[in-house]
Amino acid sequence: xxxxxxxxxxxMLKEAVRGRLLLHICCAPDAAVPFRDLKAEGxxxxxxxxxxxxxxxxxxxxxxxxxxxFLAEREGVFVLMEPYEPDxxxxxxxxxxEEPEGGRRCALCFELQLRAAAAEGARRGxxxxxxxxTISPHKDVALISRLGGEIAASHGMIWQDRVxxxxxxxxxxxxxxxxxxxxxxxxxxxxxxxxxKGACVE
Numbered sequence: 001x002x003x004x005x006x007x008x009x010x011x012m013l014k015e016a017v018r019g020r021l022l023l024h025i026c027c028a029p030d031a032a033v034p035f036r037d038l039k040a041e042g043x044x045x046x047x048x049x050x051x052x053x054x055x056x057x058x059x060x061x062x063x064x065x066x067x068x069x070f071l072a073e074r075e076g077v078f079v080l081m082e083p084y085e086p087d088x089x090x091x092x093x094x095x096x097x098e099e100p101e102g103g104r105r106c107a108l109c110f111e112l113q114l115r116a117a118a119a120e121g122a123r124r125g126x127x128x129x130x131x132x133x134t135i136s137p138h139k140d141v142a143l144i145s146r147l148g149g150e151i152a153a154s155h156g157m158i159w160q161d162r163v164x165x166x167x168x169x170x171x172x173x174x175x176x177x178x179x180x181x182x183x184x185x186x187x188x189x190x191x192x193x194x195x196x197k198g199a200c201v202e
Contacts, residue, residue: 022121028067048079130160
């Protein structure tokens with residue numbers, strides 16, 4: 001692609017994405033690349049949303065929340081953090097306790113997080129909904145895309161169907177995390193993934 005064609009394409013992208021975006025965030029390292037890329041695209045407003053009640057134990061939640069607060073302040077992005085209510089999450093997830101990593105329990109967890117984010121986005125008047133989940137090489141992008149599209153539409157928003165791990169997104173997140181000294185977890189987050197570390201590492 002010629003430089004002038006690339007500039008035209010980039011300008012068209014910036015025009016196309018203007019709006020108010022609520023970005024669901026699973027953790028600080030996964031938000032680093034989306035924060036920087038989205039800010040460069042010319043959105044009218046970008047806000048982050050951290051659910052967190054799926055994370056176990058509380059000490060792990062605190063480490064991730066603190067890392068995200070640091071990143072948000074560093075990058076100048078407002079992030080809303082929901083109250084930590086693991087019992088409510090467990091009540092819904094426990095019936096699927098024996099599911100393997102990547103199975104129906106993970107799909108339920110994605111859905112719970114995205115629905116909570118969409119509800120907050122609707123309250124804030126967001127026009128678009130997105131997520132950082134797709135930066136992980138271990139997540140089911142097709143499932144996340146389908147759930148996100150359905151949930152965003154049900155709340156009157158447009159789904160930002162972004163696969164953040166493309167174009168070395170995951171490697172960029174590792175680099176930024178190292179540069180900023182961000183806490184980086186070694187399991188997806190919930191009690192069940194903690195028991196099977198290595199199956200769903202971020």
